[in-house]
Amino acid sequence: MSLxxxxxxxxxxxxxxxxxxxxxxxxxxxxxxxxxxxxxxIPTWEPIRKAMLDATTSISQYPSSSGCPELVKAIWTYCxxxxxxxxxxxxxxxxxxxxxxxxxxxxLNLIGRAGGKKIIAYPDPGYPVYRSSCLFAGxxxxxxxxNEANGFQxxxxxxxxxxxDNCAALWINYPHNPTGALMEESHLHKIIAWCKExxxxxxxxDCYLDIYSPEWDKTGQRPVTPIMFTHENxxxxxxxxxxxxxxxxxxxxxxxxQKLMPAIAKARANMGVGTPTAIQKAAAxxxxxxxxxxxxxxxxxxxxxxxYPYLHKLGMIxxxxxxxxxxxxxxxxxxxDVEFCLRLAELGVIASPSxxxxxxxxxxxxxxxxxxxxxxxEAMEIxxxxxxx
Numbered sequence: 001m002s003l004x005x006x007x008x009x010x011x012x013x014x015x016x017x018x019x020x021x022x023x024x025x026x027x028x029x030x031x032x033x034x035x036x037x038x039x040x041x042i043p044t045w046e047p048i049r050k051a052m053l054d055a056t057t058s059i060s061q062y063p064s065s066s067g068c069p070e071l072v073k074a075i076w077t078y079c080x081x082x083x084x085x086x087x088x089x090x091x092x093x094x095x096x097x098x099x100x101x102x103x104x105x106x107x108l109n110l111i112g113r114a115g116g117k118k119i120i121a122y123p124d125p126g127y128p129v130y131r132s133s134c135l136f137a138g139x140x141x142x143x144x145x146x147n148e149a150n151g152f153q154x155x156x157x158x159x160x161x162x163x164x165d166n167c168a169a170l171w172i173n174y175p176h177n178p179t180g181a182l183m184e185e186s187h188l189h190k191i192i193a194w195c196k197e198x199x200x201x202x203x204x205x206d207c208y209l210d211i212y213s214p215e216w217d218k219t220g221q222r223p224v225t226p227i228m229f230t231h232e233n234x235x236x237x238x239x240x241x242x243x244x245x246x247x248x249x250x251x252x253x254x255x256x257x258q259k260l261m262p263a264i265a266k267a268r269a270n271m272g273v274g275t276p277t278a279i280q281k282a283a284a285x286x287x288x289x290x291x292x293x294x295x296x297x298x299x300x301x302x303x304x305x306x307x308y309p310y311l312h313k314l315g316m317i318x319x320x321x322x323x324x325x326x327x328x329x330x331x332x333x334x335x336x337d338v339e340f341c342l343r344l345a346e347l348g349v350i351a352s353p354s355x356x357x358x359x360x361x362x363x364x365x366x367x368x369x370x371x372x373x374x375x376x377x378e379a380m381e382i383x384x385x386x387x388x389x
């Protein structure tokens with residue numbers, strides 16, 4: 001066998017499949033309404049671009065893998081502003097290439113911890129990298145099915161006893177991709193207590209933490225993250241991809257327990273994950289500013305307001321989400337979700353079937369509201385017309 005078993009048996013990454021579908025439509029000169037990949041079509045704030053260009057030097061040198069001074073300072077300022085945490089108060093930070101690489105690599109640090117624990121539990125539906133990273137690290141992935149009946153809440157205390165006893169880490173993701181669900185503070189405290197009791201490292205994928213209803217800006221309300229309440233055995237993963245439109249820049253950070261982070265930093269130095277210095281300087285500008293993020297929240301909210309009435313009228317969704325830019329919808333008339341999405345793709349509308357975002361969950365479709373307002377309305381009209389045939 002020329003390659004290892006994980007590599008040979010890994011399914012195609014969902015976003016790659018959607019990209020292939022998109023390209024086939026483009027090759028046929030068909031207009032594409034791409035609601036498949038969560039890559040918002042909003043111009044990156046100009047000062048971010050300028051900072052990167054200004055920091056591009058004539059001599060290229062290796063970047064810091066933990067973050068240049070300007071970036072570290074900007075990240076700590078952001079954390080103090082939003083989470084009321086301060087440097088060297090039980091927490092450390094590390095700069096990352098967005099959140100995806102950090103999410104993937106963290107399993108290498110956690111599989112086998114605490115006497116050999118190999119299970120990593122994670123939300124299902126959810127980000128495919130939770131599972132694949134665990135497999136590549138030689139661990140045992142364990143999906144926790146989230147559903148409408150429990151408000152898409154993670155409840156690890158309901159796992160089988162042997163899974164709880166052998167759980168090295170638990171992923172949570174709120175605001176949740178793909179459903180947009182939020183977690184109440186009281187529920188988060190229960191999860192923190194469970195992790196402490198079971199000696200489980202709590203991993204918080206906080207990629208969408210700054211994407212919520214702009215109405216909340218008037219009240220100071222925000223989604224919650226574990227680092228607001230504890231530093232013990234917790235690591236949170238932040239990203240500028242959605243917050244600041246820097247998907248192509250690949251910049252983020254992790255913040256976590258000071259007892260864990262130095263060893264993780266030492267490991268990451270071996271992984272070649274240093275972000276180019278010019279991008280780090282641009283990221284420092286992004287983390288320091290809140291106004292451009294507030295404007296993005298307004299754009300996402302408007303797109304939800306445009307799409308939701310169509311999908312609600314079609315019986316595909318009951319409640320408008322207050323966070324993320326996703327709409328998690330029921331596929332009408334009992335259709336297979338993959339078949340439904342492939343038929344929509346023939347009409348130029350690309351969306352993600354639930355079977356591609358989960359481990360066997362059927363009958364749902366995710367719309368990532370990344371096209372502009374005009375295209376969003378046009379696409380909703382196409383969907384409505386298709387379903388009324």
